[in-house]
Amino acid sequence: MRLAIIGCGLIGAKRAAAVESHEIVVVCDRDRVRVESLARQTGARAVQDWREAINAEVEAVIVATTHDQLATVTLAAVLAGRHVLVEKPAGRHVDEVRPIAQAAAARGVVVKVGFNHRFHPAFQKAREIVDQGALGKLMFIRARYGHGGRLGYENEWRCKPEISGGGELVDQGSHLIDLSRWFLGDLSLQYAAAPTYFWDIAVDDNCFLALQSAAGQLAWLHASWTEWKNIFSFEITGRVGKLAIEGLGGSYGVERLAFYRMRPEMGPPETETWEYPSEDQSWRAEFADFAAAIQERRQPCGDINDAIANLEIIGQVYRDSRP
DSSP states (O other): OEEEEEOOSHHHHHHHHHOOSSEEEEEEOSSHHHHHHHHHHHTOEEESOHHHHHTSSOSEEEEOOOHHHHHHHHHHHHHTTOEEEEETTSSSSHHHHHHHHHHHHHHTOOEEEEOGGGGSHHHHHHHHHHHTTTTOSEEEEEEEEEOOOOTTGGGSGGGOHHHHSSSTTTTHHHHHHHHHHHHHOSEEEEEEEOOOOSSOSSSOSEEEEEEEETTSOEEEEEEESOOSSOEEEEEEEESSEEEEEEOOSGGGOOEEEEEEEOOTTOSSOEEEEEEEOSOOOHHHHHHHHHHHHHHHTSOOSSBHHHHHHHHHHHHHHHHHHOO
């Protein structure tokens, strides 16, 4: 395919590096230094108007802007007949995202949302084990995800609600909600708190959620911008076994998956572990799924409807937590 990338910051650069066997023909960003840098790296044409990028001779568009631009650019790309890979959460709130799903269905294009955590090797292996029934009936999920910010964090765009649409719940909380839905199916909100404990900002710096499936399974989630040691922990517990994923690489520690099998006599479980010390391959794997979904005329793993379900939960949390 011929591709356009709109948004040339850190994530846009990661997306560009993950493209294999396809041609990036145009890159776009309002920041001239960033767009020209990515243009040199990719050999693409640099533009500063996203409309020009969408109307170029491309089949697909990667949208990696700040949250306030995600839905606007994605909808325009879909209406132009382009397939789109858009970063999560796909918009600031669900009302921005629903028209994208409607337009994608009408135009017959693929819209994938950047829930790249599904494509980490530990989660791919966990999905395989769960699908084999090796855990028995799933009972609950327990997960934590967090970092501690950095000096000046309160001045960054993620802390400005008119740009971000929310705080840590929208940021890392979105991944925990999505992963929980991936394993348990549709979830309803049972409990939530989205306080601001540390940073002098107008959005939440922590969120605590209890989500429940129709079968009564619970996902107990905590995402935090006040983790002074970065953490990622995701546990899936079934009647006869448990999976524990720790770390995502880099500052989160080596990515590991542990499989604990209950013995007939119970007691200490049989344990099998895997480690994934190589660099993060989730971006490449996610783009490969996006390209395959287009070729095979199927829905990708993590689509626009998953983003809508995610934002419905997030929106309910914010509505319920307002004074």
